[in-house]
Amino acid sequence: MTTTHKPLLAGRPVNRIGFGAMQLEKAPHAVGLLREARDAGVDHIDTAQFYDGVNTLIRDALAPYPDNLVLATKVGAERDAAGQLIPAQRPEQLRAQVEANLNELGADSVAVVNLRRLDTPPGIIAESDQLVDLDSQLVELSALRDAGKVAAIGLSNVSETQLQQALPAGIACVQNSYSVLDRSAEPVLDLCAKHGIAWVPFFPLGSAFERLPSVADDPTVRAIASELGATPSQVGLAWLLQHYENTLLIPGTSNPVHLKENLAAGELRLGAGAIERLKARSAA
16 A cells, blocks of 8 residues: 555545445454554455444454554444344434444544435435435534534435535545445535645545446456556546545455555556546446
8 A cells, every 4th residue: 555645534644445344244254354444554444334234243353452443433324123234314313323333342432434425326215204404414423523422424326515514513534435436426526626625535446336337347447457467446446546646545445455456446547548548438
């Protein structure tokens, strides 16, 4: 893992490639993988209480937490009695989720809490009493920040208009679906760049489940990877790092080999020709 520039997250400098913990739900060697990531320089872990059991794995692997480790969690959804993911957007539900995250992580506070909005896909959609205005949610999260439960507030799955609305609350980062092949969130990224907000793309390589284009299967990406002696996934991640200096990546995996490959993407530099070819591909 290289790159000397360290963007700020919750006011703290972090390496640009972190770790997304979602895939650890069913990983047989999750504790070992988390420790391997830590030892490799990962200092930013993205999690959520609704990732069934993952927070407990993080606690078992890494607590007591080192001072340089930034833990970011998400709120806005929860599991029902059957284990299905359902919306949980009301302010009192957000507060309860923050408390549940802290309890599972064994922590008094968390560096970042990301509010996952459920207005549009991908994923579940809020309906009925779960249609909550953004300002009410931000008031509750700001109170939790004032109380020291969280250090900073982030947003996930939001529009440019929603980010603009939220700016007075102080936004540390934005997580939206985004990749070299799916740049529909570019206006949100542009607003992040204008205000120096960290950009944390999810589905950075696409997702078959959500029917997003697969970066690793794209012919242009694969050709560039072959030329550089890299994997297609590394090309996709390297493009994201070069596209905006305050991008933070949280690729998730349950495979130690893929973990090393993801971290090595920080050492890959794409030349001007490759960037132009990928720019043309993203506009196709």
